[in-house]
Amino acid sequence: MKEAVMECLRCILALVCVGFGLVKHSQALIDNSFRSSSLESSSSSTTIRMTTSLSSTPLVLPDPRLSHWARAASDYLRSLDCTTVTFTSQSECQRLQSLDTRQMNVYLAGPRSRDTLVAVLPDGGLSRGKSHDAVLVIDPYPTAAFGHLVIVFSLDLDTDWEECRNRLGWYIGDGECIQIIEKRRCRNKLHRKTGRRRCEINFLPLVHLEGDDDTEQQLRCFSNVGSFGACPQYRSDTGNYTNRCELSHNTYRCELPVQHVIARCKIYEICDQAVLISGGWNRQTSQQHNVQNIRGVYSMLREHGFKRPNIKTFFADSGDILLEEDELSNRNSYPATQKDAIRNHISTLCRVTNCVETLVIYLNSPVMNDGTSLLWDTDSDGVASETETYTASEFLGDIEDCRAKRIYVIADQSFSGLLAETIITSEKHNNVVVFASGGATEYSWNDELTWQWVEANHTTQCVDGIFEDYVDTMTSLPIMAEGGFNAANSTIFGAPCNTLPFFTQHEIKLNFMGCQNLPMKWWLVKFKESRNSRS
Incomplete structure (x- = not known):
């Protein structure tokens, strides 16, 4: 009787599968279904x-x-x-x-x-x-x-x-x-x-x-195997990167055009800028909570004056991670597969004089125990190559002697204390402050550091005060490392701590958030430099 039922099921499933082009899977589905049923009956x-x-x-x-x-x-x-x-x-x-x-x-x-x-x-x-x-x-x-x-x-x-x-x-x-x-x-x-x-x-x-x-x-x-727990929530979006479509490989095989990341530096203004990097490596390690982290940090920066074109996001295998925000926001979002674009953009922001007042860099990638961030496994071979990783030394090299007035690095990833240790002893990162989620051998837990910054009141607190509020509340031991004396002396958008209580909300927004006009003498100098370079 059982054999007859199985044969009947095979016939029905085969007919259904023909319509979907899945004939070769029908036998496996039948066998697995009976195995699953026998398991359920044998172990309630x-x-x-x-x-x-x-x-x-x-x-x-x-x-x-x-x-x-x-x-x-x-x-x-x-x-x-x-x-x-x-x-x-x-x-x-x-x-x-x-x-x-x-x-x-x-x-x-x-x-x-x-x-x-x-x-x-x-x-x-x-x-x-x-x-x-x-x-x-x-x-x-x-x-x-x-x-x-x-x-x-x-x-x-x-x-x-x-x-x-x-x-x-x-x-x-x-x-x-x-x-x-x-x-x-x-x-x-x-x-x-x-x-x-x-x-x-x-x-x-x-x-x-x-x-x-x-x-x-x-x-x-x-999920729920014996006494084990439920699986994580995985991303439901579709990746839109294409292998071998980096900045240096624009070929006919690419489905997407090469995405040039343009740094917004105008000769008459200085702006707050941000770079958000969340690699992910593959679809099992890049999960839904990483999406929420990026969107949370992005929304926090927008609420505090950072203009859309000045926030560049590099996320996993998807350049559409901010599509739910609006089209303008998503226009400045890119896949993390483009390592050259990430490095070139950060280097450009640091190389141009009077372009950046406050540079916020958010790091939220899977990390090796030497501090190397995994970006994306573009060739799907499971082995991290040089083009698929962003090492700690490469990152620190990109921001050394940076011409931004201040750099705040929020590193919510495992082993982030390695960055903090390097900054403390460096002589080329005087304007850098690293906020690490834990020590050099500690893991990052529950996205705790990210949401401390997302939910903080940045209009009334400077960055060192925010750190003091959460230092004793996290699972790992968070670290604040200043590259120079009193480097953490402003809000996340650059308002000075010593005069912050004396400003109204309108004055803070007008004088410190987003972009400010450069003094006329700086504008003239940059204008002459621009004319000389063109000639």
Whole structure:
């Protein structure tokens, strides 16, 4: 009877799928549906919500054994001797063992019949880099910004106890062996004290079928697996960048024209300017809360006088992130794939005399443990190349000896304290103030720093006062680092702290917000310079 029902369902589904061009998937959908039904009937206490890691991909049904594997991985972590682990520090290991799994997310890739999987990281190779039957990932800190610690497990389904033990794995029965995958070259205990973040895996790996030239991501997040929590909210918008369409590669293969970012510097005025950078790397790490962060910071700047053309936004793979605001706002929004455009724009603002009064730079990207921001994986190979990253040294080089009167860097990303440490000791960043969400080895949590600045009262408070208000309220230990003496001595739009209480709201808006006319002598000097350059 069951066979007849299955055959009937196959016929019906095949007819439906023909209309949608999906015949090749019908068998897999039928088999997965029956597996899901058998799981539900065998374990009434376990709920597995069918979900997907990317909103643009079709729903993926979980393997019926996922709950068993996730529980085994959790038990494996709790059984570890934290004094001998090398994938993180002893204190972090002990913290993991005390966490409630309901706060964690679980991801799975595979298993696929006759196909094995390969895992790739953006910032380095993996130990046991051979292919596996399945890859399982536990994200213990879904509310922290990437890169934060994630635990990657390999699953091999046709092995025995002795072979599993020789691989330093954990045998969980029925020929299944689970192992923790570590970064390559991190098993040397000599590096444990100096490189605990260096040895952590801080990003979700790209897991693809062995031999797949397209390197399609197979890793999926599944909600409410056993005692694990719900998946993050992923973006629903559509990316509009095109590979190889950078400033230096304008070819017929590009679907979009090259987007030149024009710095608005007029010879008779000086303005407040802002640059908002939120890379994202891929659709699993660039989530809906990153969209809300950018829109929140943008709205805050607009409310305090920053003109639309003077706020340039570089977000993930989408140049339409501000389309909901209005068309004029969105006109100055670009994909973060254009690294050259980001650097050229910041350098231009810093190079032109009397162009910028206050330059606000907001950073909200996934970050490697050396402070390098991940922009976007434009070639989808999972490995971060030079054109897909913005290093801390490149950023600091772009703003050194900047001719803006003041630069406020709001860095709500992991390991942002590295920027603060550099600014303090630098002699070329006297007008720079860095507001970091945490220390050099700390993660950024819950977008806390972003919303402290978005919701602050900037018309009555200077930037150092805002920092003092939130310094004791955040999960990580935030930092304010001044490149020079008393550099944090104004509001975010440049009004001076010492006279701020004596101005009316009208006077503040008229004299300090947005753009101000330069004195006549400066206008004449710049006019003569402009004429000389043209001649």
